[in-house]
Amino acid sequence: MNTLRLAARRAYSTAKPAVIPRITPGLVGAIGNTPLIRLNRISDEVGSDILCKAEWMNPGKWNDVDGGVRENDDSPVTFYIWFLIGGSVKDRAALYLVQDAEERGLLKPGGTVVEGTAGNTGVGLAHVCRAKGYKCVIYMPDTQSQEKIDLLRLLGAEVYPVPAVAYDNPENFNHQASRHAAKLNNAVHTQQFDNIANRRAHIETTGPEIYAQTNGEVDGFVCATGTGGTLAGTARYLKDMKGDKVKIFLADPPGSVLYSYITSGQKLFERSGSSITEGIGQGRLTDNLAPDVDLIDGALAIPDEESIKMVYRLLDEEGIYVGASSALNVVAAVEMAKQLGKGKKIATILCDGAYRYQSRLFSRKWLESKNLASAIPDHLQKYVVL
């Protein structure tokens, strides 16, 4: 064998991976256990650690489901891989919603899962259903991006985009999903908004992960709400562990009523405006949020100008490519850090990647249509590429 080939082979065979992977039992075994990423530049600037759960990495990345081994160390860590399909915080809820329906005997082999969703829960459900052999039907408001609709269809879901009308209208996507499920045999409307299996996903996974990843030293958690599952579930766990030593803030986009509800002594539901963010903002207290709304210590209203600017800053300064709800969460985490004082650890959620929104978020025409083109500072204009 010539020396070059031998050297190449030796170089390869001595480059041992730090982790020896074991098998993950099916795709659903790879949901959760996402990294907690410190935003280096933003944290240094604010003087507190801004720590973000990288939910776009669902399902995939580190996973300890069957106790793999690290070299020279028997701590249970296994598998590192990314599948950018589910790719959102809602994969956790989707898995819990399906498991809940199975456990309650509402879903038997060959059955159908029906859901009303702005997109990410649908994508999560669609691939959990594919992995488990169920059919999936999704009703969604027709204001959502084409990328999400395409992806759902690609994953085998039946998709019905319907007019975006309020919850009290019987034609609301959620009620349509309910009626559809009632017409089928062996079908369940998973009801992500009011089924507390959603919140349980975060009590049992997101909360414990953040607590463990910060060695219990997390001082604050903030995020926006759609169903409220992420905020309420994570808050519940962290408050149970730390009581008042951890503060919980809710972040709200324009058009949502929760900021006014939490900040007004009279608990008013006041709505004004609309937002470029997708999947967040709420017009009522869902059953996922209601039991834990008293755990919320403060609320922040985040304008779209700030969220879109942060989409671009995260890309430019941290190399992180996420959607507008993630960016809103980071803006809120920075504001929370300022309110709590320096030297704190503030955790939040990067809900999903920007892939699903790129035809909007990086398009000049779309930014101009929303009067947001001027919100992007000059040095970041180079990312307006579409």
Ligand code: PMP
């Ligand atoms: N961000 C995005 C992009 C979402 O799709 C959702 C869920 N609709 C959320 C945030 C909010 O999560 P939750 O439903 O747990 O409040």
